[in-house]
Amino acid sequence: xxxxxxxxxxxxxxxxxxxxxxxxxxxxxxxxxxxxxxxxxxxxxxxxxxxxxxxxxxxxxxxxxxxxxxxxxxxxxxxxxxxxxxxxxxxxxxxxxxxxxxxxxxxxxxxxxxxxxxxxxxxxxxxxxxxxxxxxxxxxxxxxxxxxxxxxxxxxxxxxxxxxxxxxxxxxxxxxxxxxxxxxxxxxxxxxxxxxxxxxxxxxxxxxxxxxxxxxxxxxxxxxxxxxxxxxxxxxxxxxxxxxxxxxxxxx
Amino acid sequence: xxxxxxxxxxxxxxxxxxxxxxxxxxxxxxxxxxxxxxxxxxxxxxxxxxxxxxxxxxxxxxxxxxxxxxxxxxxxxxxxxxxxxxxxxxxxxxxxxxxxxxxxxxxxxxxxxxxxxxxxxxxxxxxxxxxxxxxxxxxxxxxxxxxxxxxxxxxxxxxxxxxxxxxxxxxxxxxxxxxxxxxxxxxxxxxxxxxxxxxxxxxxxxxxxxxxxxxxxxxxxxxxxxxxxxxxxxxxxxxxxxxxxxxxxxxxxxxxxxxxxxxxxxxxxxxxxxxxxxxxxxxxxxxxxxxxxxxxxxxxxxxxxxxxxxxxxxxxxxxxxxxxxxxxxxxxxxxxxxxxxxxxxxxxxxxxxxxxxxxxxxxxxxxxxxxxxxxxxxxxxxxxxxxxxxxxxxx
Numbered sequence: 001x002x003x004x005x006x007x008x009x010x011x012x013x014x015x016x017x018x019x020x021x022x023x024x025x026x027x028x029x030x031x032x033x034x035x036x037x038x039x040x041x042x043x044x045x046x047x048x049x050x051x052x053x054x055x056x057x058x059x060x061x062x063x064x065x066x067x068x069x070x071x072x073x074x075x076x077x078x079x080x081x082x083x084x085x086x087x088x089x090x091x092x093x094x095x096x097x098x099x100x101x102x103x104x105x106x107x108x109x110x111x112x113x114x115x116x117x118x119x120x121x122x123x124x125x126x127x128x129x130x131x132x133x134x135x136x137x138x139x140x141x142x143x144x145x146x147x148x149x150x151x152x153x154x155x156x157x158x159x160x161x162x163x164x165x166x167x168x169x170x171x172x173x174x175x176x177x178x179x180x181x182x183x184x185x186x187x188x189x190x191x192x193x194x195x196x197x198x199x200x201x202x203x204x205x206x207x208x209x210x211x212x213x214x215x216x217x218x219x220x221x222x223x224x225x226x227x228x229x230x231x232x233x234x235x236x237x238x239x240x241x242x243x244x245x246x247x248x249x250x251x252x
Numbered sequence: 253x254x255x256x257x258x259x260x261x262x263x264x265x266x267x268x269x270x271x272x273x274x275x276x277x278x279x280x281x282x283x284x285x286x287x288x289x290x291x292x293x294x295x296x297x298x299x300x301x302x303x304x305x306x307x308x309x310x311x312x313x314x315x316x317x318x319x320x321x322x323x324x325x326x327x328x329x330x331x332x333x334x335x336x337x338x339x340x341x342x343x344x345x346x347x348x349x350x351x352x353x354x355x356x357x358x359x360x361x362x363x364x365x366x367x368x369x370x371x372x373x374x375x376x377x378x379x380x381x382x383x384x385x386x387x388x389x390x391x392x393x394x395x396x397x398x399x400x401x402x403x404x405x406x407x408x409x410x411x412x413x414x415x416x417x418x419x420x421x422x423x424x425x426x427x428x429x430x431x432x433x434x435x436x437x438x439x440x441x442x443x444x445x446x447x448x449x450x451x452x453x454x455x456x457x458x459x460x461x462x463x464x465x466x467x468x469x470x471x472x473x474x475x476x477x478x479x480x481x482x483x484x485x486x487x488x489x490x491x492x493x494x495x496x497x498x499x500x501x502x503x504x505x506x507x508x509x510x511x512x513x514x515x516x517x518x519x520x521x522x523x524x525x526x527x528x529x530x531x532x533x534x535x536x537x538x539x540x541x542x543x544x545x546x547x548x549x550x551x552x553x554x555x556x557x558x559x560x561x562x563x564x565x566x567x568x569x570x571x572x573x574x575x576x577x578x579x580x581x582x583x584x585x586x587x588x589x590x591x592x593x594x595x596x597x598x599x600x601x602x603x604x605x606x607x608x609x610x611x612x613x614x615x616x617x618x619x620x621x622x623x624x625x626x627x628x629x630x631x632x633x634x635x636x637x638x639x640x641x642x643x644x645x646x647x
Contacts, residue, residue, distance in 0.1 A: 049644075052475050054471065054474060054475060054640075054643060055640055056640075073477075074477035075477075077475060077476060077477040078477050080475075082472075082475050083472075084471055084472070084475075085468075086468035086469070086470070086471035086472060086644075087468060087472070088464075088466075088467035088468030088469035088470075088471075088472070089467070089469065090267075090271050090467075090469060091467075092271050092272075092274040092275060093267075093270070093271055093274075097270075101263070101267050102472075102476060104255075104263045105255060105260060105263055105264075105473075105476045105478050106255065106476055106477070107255030107256075107259065133274075146472070149472065150472065150475075
């Protein structure tokens with residue numbers, strides 16, 4: 001379970017202080033999929049990076065399965081499997097070697113990591129690429145390797161930042177299947193996306209974040225009701241405050 | 253499950269070495285060049301030295317207008333000299349470094365000699381540091397000898413002792429050994445070895461710094477619960493082992509060439525004992541890793557491999573140019589050089605090659621400086637890997 005309380009982060013850009021995350025609080029429970037929805041620059045990735053203790057927490061607190069990220073970042077890192085937009089692989093190593101490297105770095109015994117790898121390889125239908133060097137892999141193939149790499153330590157909390165970006169239909173389907181299986185195994189799953197149908201189909205709870213603040217939170221039905229719209233895209237545009245901006249722009 | 257720092261270091265080093273060795277083209281090129289460096293450099297120097305020696309031994313001189321002075325010609329022949337006629341365009345060729353110096357004897361030389369107004373012209377280009385310098389010395393020696401002979405004859409004819417020409421008798425005692433004379437050129441060996449050690453591991457060092465950033469593998473790596481210092485030390489271990497490998501191969505190349513190469517001009521003059529090789533290697537053993545780490549540090553500032561390579565290139569430039577500065581500055585064996593990487597290695601290795609003693613401090617001071625650079629780089633890279641602009645700043 002992820003518990004975020006009054007999370008805050010500012011960055012210095014030139015001489016200006018930009019607030020990236022402003023008083024964000026939410027809970028992402030276990031055995032559930034929590035969606036993080038927001039326009040570009042809303043603060044989703046910064047929030048994810050703070051949960052993964054890659055970015056220093058500016059204010060507030062984050063706990064992962066009760067472990068305070070600020071006080072025990074390594075402990076939190078052991079609990080989390082995070083996939084951000086940095087999905088670089090070592091192209092001279094095979095897919096298996098790329099994943100094994102992470103298993104070794106996390107101190108997992110070979111027999112155990114091999115069993116884990118075999119399970120995820122089966123779920124993502126990627127056995128044919130496992131012993132090939134990753135040079136020349138398609139985006140989908142790279143994504144699959146990066147995901148298994150982030151899950152090789154069997155984390156209780158899985159955070160995926162726009163995992164289906166740029167993927168073909170089959171890879172996207174495989175990924176959705178994986179996300180549902182991770183939830184069924186009792187893990188905390190949180191992911192961000194721009195694809196409304198995907199979020200609507202997968203998420204138990206959706207958190208809409210805009211300009212660093214949470215503007216709405218609830219199930220798909222609750223968000224539709226809150227916005228008075230009949231589809232999630234319109235509901236998102238309204239609840240994220242983008243609609244007001246568009247009106248202002250049109251008026252101008 | 254926490255992983256120990258030592259296990260992290262070994263895991264990272266193993267992965268980095270496997271990864272880099274699979275870049276077969278680069279690895280093969282670097283390793284082959286390392287082995288070939290010794291034979292190539294020694295052959296080049298050997299050829300240069302032997303060409304100078306041959307010029308001295310053969311006593312070949314180019315003379316324009318030899319028919320103008322039977323006296324001078326006779327003198328040269330008595331000195332067992334071979335007189336050669338220069339090419340007509342010799343002045344231009346000398347300027348281009350394609351012709352040896354020429355002694356020009358003008359018309360009426362014999363008559364002018366009797367009148368006491370004889371002149372010859374020595375045509376050479378002193379901006380060229382090549383084997384032509386030997387020929388100038390030979391020609392100057394010839395003219396000195398001829399002058400002395402003519403003057404002696406004239407004084408004797410007047411009943412004056414020839415001793416008047418030599419108020420001070422100069423006895424030549426050359427303290428330089430054969431090894432030292434050859435070592436005057438052999439400074440190129442440490443120079444090339446040092447540059448080889450640094451440039452050989454550049455591709456690996458840059459890949460470990462800027463490469464990780466460019467391919468987007470740094471961020472996921474830092475999301476694992478491994479200690480940053482252990483990660484850096486693992487990379488340092490990998491690149492150091494690679495740099496050691498290059499240093500050892502370069503030395504093997506030199507050793508085999510010196511032992512079995514029978515290089516003209518050097519054969520028998522320079523021979524290193526096992527202990528000297530150990531000191532030679534000891535000088536490189538701390539230098540190579542320190543320079544490799546310095547390159548990782550500089551390249552980490554680069555968002556792309558290319559950018560990282562550019563930063564590393566500046567360090568290589570300084571390393572390559574320092575010996576030239578030392579040469580021009582005529583620092584000889586000034587003790588302060590022991591505190592400057594590159595100059596220290598250059599000085600100590602050259603001393604070894606000259607067959608001079610190397611004191612413990614000659615090794616310890618540069619080693620301490622290199623270890624300090626190494627540790628400082630590890631700490632600084634570790635700090636960089638905590639900076640958000642480094643972790644997330646990608647091209």
